[in-house]
Every structure is written in structure tokens, then in C-alpha cells.
Amino acid sequence: MQGSGSSGQVVPKKVDVLLKATGDAPILTQTRWNVRAEWTIADLMVNIKKILKLQPSESLFFYVNQAFAPPLDEKLSNLHEVYATNGKLALHYAKAEAWG
Template sequence: MAGSPEPHNRSLPSVWTAGDAAANIQEALDALETYRKKDPNKVVVRFKAVGNAPIMKQNLYKITASNRFQAVIQFLRKELGWKAGEPLFTYINLAFAPAPDDTVSNLFKSFATEGHLIVNYSTTAAWG
């Protein structure tokens, strides 16, 4: 066909060779090992009530950065004296509900405000 580009006659190099596969596996194992290590650092979490949720007397806490957000939810339930069946909705910066398996460290790195991870809590769904 006139005007169509010429086909490339070059072959693509092989990406996976035996040596590369071993290096990639080792790199993946190293990454998993790094992920498994507990981060001993602490993150300042500020709890803010939304709607008719009770206001906490103390709202600043230091929480281990390697904890999952689920630990923050459990801690908040304990501080408020709420049982597992009672509704509790949590949000980061009045914007979104984090997944329980997100790490506090990742949330802090991505969404910290003035050195705090702001966790809003409510008894009813406030945002989607």
C-alpha cells in the first residue's frame, strides 16, 4: 500500500533469560523482605468527629507507622467505648474511606496535613 510504513525487520531482544529471571526473583524477594520489616517510627494521628459522633477529650495519638489502618479503627473503637457491631465510619481528610489493610505509613506519606494524619470519624456514612 502506498503511504504505509515499512515493516520492521528487526527482532526484539529476549527479555527473559535464565540469568535475568534469577535476578528478577531475587529482586522480588528483597522487596518482600523490606515490606515485611516493621517500621518502628511513629505517626501522629489526629482524630476529628464528624456529625453527631462524640468528640474525644484527647484527639492526638502516636501510632506505629507499620500498623494497618484496621489497628487505627480498633484503637478508635476502644477509645470511644464502641462495640464491634456499632457503626463507625472513618475518613482521611474528609475525603475518602481508607481500606483497612492500608498501612498507616503509606497513608501518612500520601495524605499528611501539617505533620498529622487526620482521621475523621462518624456514626453514619458521611461521604462515599
């Protein structure tokens, strides 16, 4: 079942995210993910750090449009609604600050 957003639009339960490595970040074998729409950037970061076998103390940065780092509490559904192309939200990730 899908909920509705504050503007009356239908909010999806899951969103498609494309993850692209930047700089010296390890490359994921799976780059397309279908994740819960209510996840935040922080939720995504915790899960991707586990997959990449990064230590909790290691940094991982996410960028939208190779330009800005969204806040950790930003919901993926919000980013998807504004920045998705062809139904997919493209996020670049890096172990060090890359843009912005």
C-alpha cells in the first residue's frame, strides 16, 4: 500500500537508486538498489558501509548530481521525487569529500 505525501501525491514504498563510486571508494558489484522510500541518506550509508566492509569510523559521502551532499536526515523519497531521471535516483559515493 502506498501512502500520500503532504502535497497529495502518492509516495512509493520503494525507490530505485543507482550508486556510482567516486575517487578511491570501493566499487559495488551491484549498483542498482531498490530501497525503502522512507530510508534516509544515513540509513543508506549504514547499509552500504556494511556491504563495502568499511569500519563504522570510516567516512562515506553521498552526492546528488555530482554537486551537493544531501543532509543525512534527507529521505530518499524526497530526493527521488526531485532528482530522479528515468525513475532512478543517481547517487555518487566517495570515502573523501569530492564535490560541494
